[in-house]
Amino acid sequence: MKAKSLISITDFTKEEYLKIMRLAEDFEANPNQKLLQGKVIATLFFEPSTRTRLSFETAINRLGGKIIGFSDSSSSSVSKGETLHDTIRMVSNYADMIIMRHPLEGSARYASEVSSVPVINAGDGANQHPSQTLLDMYSIIKTQGSLDNINLFLVGDLKYGRTVHSLLMAMLQFENPIFNFIAPPELALPNEYKIHLTSKGIRYFEHSEFTDIINAADIIYMTRVQKERFIDPFEYEKVKNVYILKNDMLKNTKENMRILHPLPRINEIHTDVDNNPKAYYFTQAKNGVYTRMAIIAHLLNLK
Amino acid sequence: MEKHLKVSAIKDGTVIDHIPTKALFKVIKILQLEDCSQMVTFGNNLDSKAMGTKAIIKIANRYFADEVVNKIALVAPHAKLNTIREYEVIEKRVVETPKEIIGIVNCFNPVCITNAENITTRFEVISERPIALKCFYCEKITNENEMVFR
Numbered sequence: 256m257k258a259k260s261l262i263s264i265t266d267f268t269k270e271e272y273l274k275i276m277r278l279a280e281d282f283e284a285n286p287n288q289k290l291l292q293g294k295v296i297a298t299l300f301f302e303p304s305t306r307t308r309l310s311f312e313t314a315i316n317r318l319g320g321k322i323i324g325f326s327d328s329s330s331s332s333v334s335k336g337e338t339l340h341d342t343i344r345m346v347s348n349y350a351d352m353i354i355m356r357h358p359l360e361g362s363a364r365y366a367s368e369v370s371s372v373p374v375i376n377a378g379d380g381a382n383q384h385p386s387q388t389l390l391d392m393y394s395i396i397k398t399q400g401s402l403d404n405i406n407l408f409l410v411g412d413l414k415y416g417r418t419v420h421s422l423l424m425a426m427l428q429f430e431n432p433i434f435n436f437i438a439p440p441e442l443a444l445p446n447e448y449k450i451h452l453t454s455k456g457i458r459y460f461e462h463s464e465f466t467d468i469i470n471a472a473d474i475i476y477m478t479r480v481q482k483e484r485f486i487d488p489f490e491y492e493k494v495k496n497v498y499i500l501k502n503d504m505l506k507n508t509k510e511n512m513r514i515l516h517p518l519p520r521i522n523e524i525h526t527d528v529d530n531n532p533k534a535y536y537f538t539q540a541k542n543g544v545y546t547r548m549a550i551i552a553h554l555l556n557l558k
Numbered sequence: 559m560e561k562h563l564k565v566s567a568i569k570d571g572t573v574i575d576h577i578p579t580k581a582l583f584k585v586i587k588i589l590q591l592e593d594c595s596q597m598v599t600f601g602n603n604l605d606s607k608a609m610g611t612k613a614i615i616k617i618a619n620r621y622f623a624d625e626v627v628n629k630i631a632l633v634a635p636h637a638k639l640n641t642i643r644e645y646e647v648i649e650k651r652v653v654e655t656p657k658e659i660i661g662i663v664n665c666f667n668p669v670c671i672t673n674a675e676n677i678t679t680r681f682e683v684i685s686e687r688p689i690a691l692k693c694f695y696c697e698k699i700t701n702e703n704e705m706v707f708r
């Protein structure tokens with residue numbers, strides 16, 4: 256039988272989302288549960304991502320597991336030309352689970368076919384990064400008490416931003432979401448998502464102005480405009496400073512409203528927002544550890 | 559009745575008719591007829607009432623399973639297959655676009671893992687006319703005008 260993996264956010268059902276939320280809450284209350292005692296987890300980072308790797312490795316350590324792996328493919332056999340296929344075959348004989356990040360899209364899905372143990376996709380190029388979405392959802396449920404009836408404002412790069420697309424797909428599983436998209440025309444949400452929303456009868460609104468419309472928000476999800484997504488550097492220069500959230504814009508926003516950001520930020524959230532109680536992005540990052548503990552425990556049937 | 563006789567008749571085998579003229583050599587490739595040791599005859603730019611011009615292929619002593627034939631739906635969605643025995647058409651079939659395409663085409667996405675390692679491509683057919691294929695691996699869409707055959 257094929258091991259259960261997490262490659263795309265849509266691999267999980269609504270019930271599984273809710274189970275992850277419950278487990279994350281439990282791990283937050285009791286962070287040191289030695290469920291991985293005697294287990295070895297491989298973290299294979301074919302491209303560096305210190306933030307994501309530290310979050311996963313903290314989760315593994317808190318669960319009492321041991322870690323093998325590499326943080327950059329230049330220090331591994333991969334730089335000697337070994338195929339992904341062979342690396343995964345070998346490592347899945349050593350470890351009880353593989354957590355991988357790879358620059359090529361589809362690499363994690365392929366690894367899950369080759370591997371005999373569960374694979375968690377910690378980012379495959381611009382494609383998927385599902386643990387990010389689950390920690391976003393955990394941050395929403397923690398601050399709003401529910402994943403139903405959320406008015407979600409998504410701001411910035413809605414064209415290439417994979418976290419935006421995944422969060423949108425996941426929130427569709429819940430009751431009565433409202434989506435507000437704020438982006439310059441160059442970075443607007445791709446049509447396929449709008450068609451999908453319309454076909455499901457979901458309300459959404461598109462704006463190109465970043466104004467007091469945000470007063471209706473329960474969640475403002477900020478994203479950064481990533482230079483490496485642009486083929487033409489001039490296009491990047493045109494849009495990089497378009498939407499910047501500043502503290503004085505938050506005066507009339509709802510009391511329960513919270514600001515999320517997948518981090519790292521560049522300048523899209525002004526530092527004067529950081530001390531506002533509505534700024535939630537640093538806590539959001541901490542939530543990532545509990546969420547990843549929950550994902551690992553779920554896939555290995557430890558909870 | 560047989561206008562096909564511009565391409566010589568076969569006693570036993572398969573006739574694939576109503577192939578778009580531009581798709582003839584792709585069909586030959588998809589069905590791997592280069593490696594076929596039987597008599598293969600084909601004609602291109604033949605008159606067709608329905609299509610203006612068309613291509614036709616006749617393969618002696620070869621019969622094709624549905625899943626093999628359906629692979630040509632990507633390039634010849636209106637093709638018709640006649641099974642011939644003793645110069646008679648004993649069965650007529652049309653091509654059906656499969657739900658899933660395994661192999662045959664490359665993923666259009668240059669940073670897809672299937673273009674980096676020796677992996678059989680796999681696509682879900684999300685639209686038939688025009689063809690749109692969603693890669694099982696990178697989840698990107700390859701459109702009809704972007705299809706490159708392996």
Ligand SMILES: [Zn+2]
Binds near residue numbers: 361665670695697698
């Ligand atoms: Zn692909």
